Amino acid sequence: MSADPKVFLMGEEVGEYQGAYKISKGLLEKYGPERVLDTPITEAGFSGIGVGAAYYGLRPVVEFMTFNFSMQAIDHIINSAAKSNYMSAGQISVPIVFRGPNGAAAGVGAQHSQCYASWYASCPGLKVLSPYSSEDARGLLKAAIRDPDPVVFLENELLYGESFPVSAEVLDSSFCLPIGKAKIEREGKDVTITAFSKMVGYALKAADTLAKEGISAEVINLRSIRPLDRSTINASVRKTNRLVTVEEGFPQHGVGAEICTSVIEESFGYLDAPVERIAGADVPMPYAANLERMAVPQVEDIIRAAKRACHRSVPVAAAA
Amino acid sequence: MRRFLNHFKSKTIHRSSWNSCTNESHPHHPIATLLSLRSFSSTTTAQNPIQDSNHNQAIDFPGGTIKFIPEMRFLSESLEERIPCYRVLDDNGQLISGNNFVQVSEEVAVKMYTDMVTLRTMDTIFYEAQRQGRISFYVTTIGEEAINVASAAALSMDDVVFPQYREAGVLLWRGFTLQEFANQCFSNKYDNGKGRQMPAHYGSNKHNYLTVASTIATQISHAVGAAYSLKMDKKDACSVTFFGDGGSSEGDFHAALNFAAVTEAPVIFICRNNGWAISTPISDQFRSDGVVVKGQAYGVRSIRVDGNDALAIYSAVQAARQMAITEGRPILIEALTYRVGHHSTSDDSTKYRPASEIEWWRMARDPVARFRKWMEGNGWWNGMAESELINGLRQQLLHTIQVAESVEKPPLADLFTDVYDVPPSNLRDQEQWLKETLEKHPQDYPENISV
Numbered sequence: 001m002s003a004d005p006k007v008f009l010m011g012e013e014v015g016e017y018q019g020a021y022k023i024s025k026g027l028l029e030k031y032g033p034e035r036v037l038d039t040p041i042t043e044a045g046f047s048g049i050g051v052g053a054a055y056y057g058l059r060p061v062v063e064f065m066t067f068n069f070s071m072q073a074i075d076h077i078i079n080s081a082a083k084s085n086y087m088s089a090g091q092i093s094v095p096i097v098f099r100g101p102n103g104a105a106a107g108v109g110a111q112h113s114q115c116y117a118s119w120y121a122s123c124p125g126l127k128v129l130s131p132y133s134s135e136d137a138r139g140l141l142k143a144a145i146r147d148p149d150p151v152v153f154l155e156n157e158l159l160y161g162e163s164f165p166v167s168a169e170v171l172d173s174s175f176c177l178p179i180g181k182a183k184i185e186r187e188g189k190d191v192t193i194t195a196f197s198k199m200v201g202y203a204l205k206a207a208d209t210l211a212k213e214g215i216s217a218e219v220i221n222l223r224s225i226r227p228l229d230r231s232t233i234n235a236s237v238r239k240t241n242r243l244v245t246v247e248e249g250f251p252q253h254g255v256g257a258e259i260c261t262s263v264i265e266e267s268f269g270y271l272d273a274p275v276e277r278i279a280g281a282d283v284p285m286p287y288a289a290n291l292e293r294m295a296v297p298q299v300e301d302i303i304r305a306a307k308r309a310c311h312r313s314v315p316v317a318a319a320a
Numbered sequence: 321m322r323r324f325l326n327h328f329k330s331k332t333i334h335r336s337s338w339n340s341c342t343n344e345s346h347p348h349h350p351i352a353t354l355l356s357l358r359s360f361s362s363t364t365t366a367q368n369p370i371q372d373s374n375h376n377q378a379i380d381f382p383g384g385t386i387k388f389i390p391e392m393r394f395l396s397e398s399l400e401e402r403i404p405c406y407r408v409l410d411d412n413g414q415l416i417s418g419n420n421f422v423q424v425s426e427e428v429a430v431k432m433y434t435d436m437v438t439l440r441t442m443d444t445i446f447y448e449a450q451r452q453g454r455i456s457f458y459v460t461t462i463g464e465e466a467i468n469v470a471s472a473a474a475l476s477m478d479d480v481v482f483p484q485y486r487e488a489g490v491l492l493w494r495g496f497t498l499q500e501f502a503n504q505c506f507s508n509k510y511d512n513g514k515g516r517q518m519p520a521h522y523g524s525n526k527h528n529y530l531t532v533a534s535t536i537a538t539q540i541s542h543a544v545g546a547a548y549s550l551k552m553d554k555k556d557a558c559s560v561t562f563f564g565d566g567g568s569s570e571g572d573f574h575a576a577l578n579f580a581a582v583t584e585a586p587v588i589f590i591c592r593n594n595g596w597a598i599s600t601p602i603s604d605q606f607r608s609d610g611v612v613v614k615g616q617a618y619g620v621r622s623i624r625v626d627g628n629d630a631l632a633i634y635s636a637v638q639a640a641r642q643m644a645i646t647e648g649r650p651i652l653i654e655a656l657t658y659r660v661g662h663h664s665t666s667d668d669s670t671k672y673r674p675a676s677e678i679e680w681w682r683m684a685r686d687p688v689a690r691f692r693k694w695m696e697g698n699g700w701w702n703g704m705a706e707s708e709l710i711n712g713l714r715q716q717l718l719h720t721i722q723v724a725e726s727v728e729k730p731p732l733a734d735l736f737t738d739v740y741d742v743p744p745s746n747l748r749d750q751e752q753w754l755k756e757t758l759e760k761h762p763q764d765y766p767e768n769i770s771v
Contacts, residue, residue, distance in 0.1 A: 008552075034552060040582060045541055045575025049583075052545020055530060056480060056559075058552065060545075079535045080542065088523050088531040089514035090738040124739050124747075148741040180744060227744035 001031055004059060007145055010037035010046050011063030011100075020065045021101065021160050047073035047098070051080045054096040054150075061145060064100035067116045067154060081150040082125030097144045102130070102154035103197060103248045104285060104296050113285035113292075115249030117196065120152040121226040122253070127179055128225040130154040132200035134164040136223055139177030147179060154225075156198045182229035184236070188218035191242040191306045194233060194259055196222040199246045199297060206302035215310055225255055230262045237263050241272040242309040248296055251279035276305035402609050405656055406636060407626035411685065413693025421635040424473075426700050431493075432473050432630060433695055434709060436465040436688045439489045441713040442498060443661070446505055449721055450519070450665045455505050459520045461486050463660030466630040466687035467592050469493055471560070474637035478557035480546050481529045482539040485520060486592065486659075487562045494527040498717060502724035514738070515730040537563055537570035540589065544576045544650070547585035551648060558586040558644040560637075566597025568611045577618040580650035588640045589620075589652045592627060594659035599672040615652035627655030628687035631694070658685065731770045732758070 001007045008031075013020050015028040015038040028036040039046040043064065050060035064070045070077065077098060084092045103115035121128045127149055131137040137155070144151040169175060185200060186207050195203040200221045207217040218236050222229065237243050243263055245256030256277040263275065281295040378385045408421040424432070443460035450458040461468055468489025475481075481490050488501065500512065504522050507515035512524060513531065523531025533539050543561035550557050567573060568591055580587050591611045595602055608614060615622030621643065625636045633655060640651035658681035662669040669678065695701035736743060736751045743751075758765055 037583070040575075040578055042571075042575040042578065044571055045579050048538060048541025048572055048575065049545035049548065049579050052482070052542030052547075052559075053549045054545070055542060056546035056549040058545075058549045075535060076538060076541070080533065080538050084531065085741070086738045087513070087516050087521075088525075088738075089512060089516060089734075091512075091523060091525040092531060093741060127740075227746060230746070 001027070001035065004145075005035075006057065007059045007061065008035040008037065008053075009061045009063065010039050010050060012039060012041055012046075012065050014038060014063050019063065021157060023155075023160070024063070043069050043072035044076060047076040048080070050096055050098075051076050051084075051094060054081070054094045055084065055092050059095045059097075059145060061097045061099060064098065066112050066157075067100050067102040068111050068114055070098065070100070070116065077120070077126070077150070077152065078123055082123050085149070086125060093148050094150045095148050097141075097151045097153055099141070099144075099153035100155060101157040101160070103156055104280070104292075105157040107287065107289060107292065108285075109287040110284035115154075115247065115280065116152075117154055117225050117247065118249055118254045118258070120154075121228075121255065121258070123226075125150065126226060127151045128154065129179065129223065130156075130196040130225055131223065132159070132185075132195075132197055132221050134166050135170045136177070136183075136221070138166075138170060139175055140179070140223060142176045143179050146176070151179075154197065159198055159201075162201075177223070180224045180227040180229060182223055182232040183221045184218060184232070185221045186217070186219040188216040188240065190216045190240055191244060191309050192218045192220060192233070192236040192240045193244045193246060193302065193306065194220045194222055194256075195246040196225060196255070197248070199248060202297065202299050203246055203302055205299045206306065209299070209303050210306055213307075215306060217306055222255075228258065228262070230266065233259060234263060234266045237267050238270045241270055242306075243271070244276040244278060244302065244305045244309055246278045246297055246302055248280050250282055251277060252282065254279050273309045273311065276309050278302055278305050397607070398609055399613075403612050403624050405624045405626050406632050407629045408631040408635060409629045409690055409694055411690065413690045413697065415694070421631055422474075422638050424631065424634060426698070428473060429695055429698075429700055432469050432634075433688075433691055433701060435469045435472075435489060435492050436630070436691065437709055438498075438713055439465050439468060439492055440688060441710065442488075442492075442501060442717055445714070445717045445721065446501075446520075447661075447665065449505070454721070454725065455519045457519045457665055458505065459485050459664040460661035461488055463658050463681060463687070464592055464594060464627065465489060466633055466691065467562075467590070467627045467655045467657060470630040470633035471562075471590060471637045474634045475560060475641060476557060477528060478555065479528065479641065480543075480550070480557065480559040482543040482546070482559060482561040483529065483532055484536070484539065484562050484564060484567065484592075485532045485534070486564070488520065488522060490562075491522055491524065491527055491529050494524075494529060496522065496524055496527055496529075499720045499723065500524075502717075502720040503727070506721075506724035506727075507729065508724055508727035509730045510724075510727055511730070514734040516734075537567040537572040537576075539563070540567070540570075540576040541572050541579065543587050543589075544580045544583070544585050547580065547587035547644075547650075548583055551584070551586055556645060558588060558641055560588045560590065562590045562592060564597060565591065565593040565595070565602050565605055565611060566600065567591075568614065569597075569605055574614075574618075577615065577620050577650070577652065581619040584648045585650055586644040586648055587650045588637065588644055589615075589650065590637070591652070591654045592657055593654055594627075594657045596659050596663070596669070596673065598663040598667060599669070601673075610654055610656070612652065612654035620650050620652050622652040622654070624654045624656065627657030628685050628690060630687060630691045657687075728770060729768055733771075 014024045015036045018025045050062040053060050081094045084094050104113040120126050129140045131140045144153050193203045203219045207219050210217045245259045247255045260275045278297045278301050378387050408419050410416055443462055446458050447460055449455055468487050472490040472493035503510045505519040521532035540561050543559045547559040612622045612624040623636055626632050644651050660682045
C-alpha cells in the first residue's frame with residue numbers, strides 16, 4: 001500500500017475493527033479511511049464496487065470475512081472479474097485481489113468451513129493462491145496485489161495464529177514470490193505429497209513420522225492452485241514414483257483430481273502405485289467436534305496413504 | 321456500520337443515550353461502544369444536544385433528531401399521489417410554459433436528432449440482417465432513442481459509461497462509427513472486441529464505454545466502483561450507468577445505491593423504465609411507485625423524467641452531472657419510456673402484450689418525432705433534410721453490412737489472448753497443440769480459420 005497509492009482495502013470491519021481476525025491491524029491509522037474502507041454488509045456490493053474500481057484504474061484488495069461469504073459475490077468474481085479482460089479484448093484489465101480465510105477453521109459448521117480452491121481454480125481468467133507460511137503470505141500477497149489479473153487469495157483462519165520462522169530475505173521490503181511456482185518444503189525420494197495451506201503443515205508432520213519408519217517423503221507446497229505448477233509436481237513424481245494429494249476440500253472435482261490427471265497425462269509410466277487422494281469428507285461440515293475431526297484430513301490419514309503408496313499395506317478399514 | 325464509526329471519529333463528543341437523552345456516561349472506545357450499541361456519541365444534529373427536559377419528545381439518533389409520537393402510525397405502502405414526471409416538451413413538441421430547462425444550441429440539437437435517426441435506422445437494418453440469418457442476435461433501442469442520445473449529449477467524454485445493452489446511442493454519440501458497430505455484430509477481425517461478445521454487446525475504452533455485461537445489473541455496482549476511483553483521483557467527471565426496470569430488482573441495484581450513498585460516489589443511475597422486462601410487465605416486477613421512490617430510501621437524490629422527451633432528459637442529466645461531481649453524491653434518474661421493439665431477436669412481444677399498446681407508443685409518443693417537431697418549430701429542420709438523411713443512412717448502413725460480412729473472421733490466436741495479461745504455460749501449450757493439429761490435419765478443419 002505504501003508502494004502504490006492506487007491500492008486500497010475494502011470489506012466488512014477492515015477499518016475501525018481492524019479486520020475480523022485483525023489482519024488489517026494498523027492500516028486505517030496508517031492509510032486513512034479513503035484507502036481502508038469499512039463497507040455495508042453486502043458481499044455482492046463491495047465485490048462489484050471493487051471490480052468497477054479495478055476497471056477504472058485502482059487496485060482494490062477485497063476482504064471476505066470468510067470465503068464462504070464470497071458465494072454471495074461469486075457473480076462479480078467469475079462473470080465480471082475473471083472474464084472482462086477477455087470479453088473486452090484486453091481493453092479492461094481487472095487488477096483486484098479477493099482475500100480472506102478459506103476452508104475449515106474449528107467448530108464453525110458448514111457455512112464457515114468450506115474450501116473454495118477447486119471452485120475458483122476451475123475458472124480461466126482467475127489466479128488462485130493459497131499461502132501456508134509467513135513467507136508465503138508475505139511474498140504471495142505482494143505478488144497478488146501487483147499482478148494485473150484478478151487473484152483469489154485463500155488464507156486459513158487457524159494459520160493466522162501460527163508463527164513461522166522467517167529469514168532476513170523474507171523481511172526485506174523487496175521480497176516477493178512468483179505466481180505459479182510451487183515450493184518443495186522438504187525433499188524426499190520415496191513418495192511425493194502435494195498440499196496447500198494448512199495441509200502443508202500436516203504433510204510435513206506426516207513426513208517426520210514416515211522418516212522414522214524409513215520412508216522419505218517429498219512435500220510440495222503448491223502455493224499457486226491456478227496456474228498449477230505441473231512441472232514441479234511431475235518432476236517430483238518422476239523421482240519418487242508415488243503420489244499422495246492432500247486437501248481439505250471435497251474430493252469430487254477437487255485439486256487432487258486435477259493433480260492426478262496431470263500426473264497421469266505426463267508421467268503415467270513413472271508411477272509405481274495408484275495415486276492416493278486425501279480430501280475432506282463428501283459431506284457439509286458437521287459442527288460437533290468428534291464429527292468435524294472425522295470430516296477433515298488428519299496427519300494419520302496422510303501417513304497411512306503414503307504407506308499404502310509405498311506398498312506397506314494398511315487396509316483402508318484400519319483408518320477408522 | 322461505517323456511519324456509526326464515523327460518529328465516533330468526531331472530535332466533539334456529546335452524550336446521549338439510546339433510549340432517551342439523559343446524560344448517562346458511556347465509554348467512548350470505538351470497539352466497546354460498537355459492540356454494546358448503547359450510545360451514539362455524536363450525530364449531525366448533535367451541535368444542539370436535546371435537553372433532558374425534552375427527552376420524552378425526541379431521540380437523538382444517527383442521521384438526526386427523531387420525534388416521539390403517541391399514535392401508532394404505519395407508513396403507507398404508497399404516496400397519496402404518484403411522483404410527478406418532469407418534461408419540457410409536450411406530445412406535439414411544443415415547449416410547456418413555465419418549464420426550466422437547459423437550452424440546446426442548434427448545432428447540438430441537429431447532432432442529437434441526426435444520431436437518434438441514425439440509431440433507429442441502424443437498429444432497423446441490423447434487425448433485418450438478423451432475421452435473414454446473417455447475424456445470430458440483435459437488440460434494438462427503438463422507442464428509447466431520446467434517453468440514449470440526450471443523456472450522452474449532456475455528459476462529457478470523460479464521464480465513464482457502464483451500459484446495459486440498450487444504449488448503443490451513447491456510443492454512437494461518442495463517435496463509434498457505423499462500420500465499427502457492424503464489425504462487432506458480424507464478429508470479423510476488425511471487431512475491437514476480437515469476436516468475443518454477442519452482437520450488440522459493444523465496448524470501447526477509447527470512448528469511455530465499458531464492455532456490455534450480459535448479466536443483468538452487475539454494471540450498476542461497477543459504476544459505483546469507478547465513481548469511487550474518479551473521486552479518489554479528484555477528476556472532474558462522474559460515472560453513469562444504465563439499466564432497465566427489470567434490472568432494478570437485482571440485488572446489485574440495491575447494493576449499488578446503498579454503497580454510492582455511503583461512499584458519496586459521483587455516479588448517475590439512469591433507469592430506463594420501459595414497462596417490460598422481456599415479457600414481465602412492471603406490475604409483476606415491483607409494487608412501488610416505479611423506481612424513483614427507491615432512491616430516497618437509500619439517501620439518494622432522485623428525479624422522474626419523461627424518457628421520450630429529449631430536452632427533459634438532456635436537462636435532467638446535465639443537472640445530475642453537476643450535482644454528482646460538485647457535491648460528491650449519487651443521483652438516480654427514472655426515465656419513463658416504452659420498449660417499442662421486442663426485447664431482442666429471441667422473442668415476439670406481440671405474444672405477451674397487445675399490438676395496440678405497442679402501436680400507440682410507436683405513433684403517439686415517439687421521442688424522435690417529438691424532438692423533430694420542436695426542431696422544425698425552431699426552423700432547424702425540414703422535410704428535405706429529413707429525406708436526405710434517411711436515404712443516405714440506409715445506403716451507408718447496407719454498405720457497412722456488406723463490408724463487415726466480407727471481412728475474414730478473427731485469427732486463431734485471438735482464442736487464447738487476454739485470458740490473462742501474460743498467458744500461463746498451460747494456455748501456451750494448448751495453443752501450440754492446436755496449431756500442430758491444424759497443420760497436420762488441415763482437411764478436417766474449416767477453411768475460415770487463419771492461424
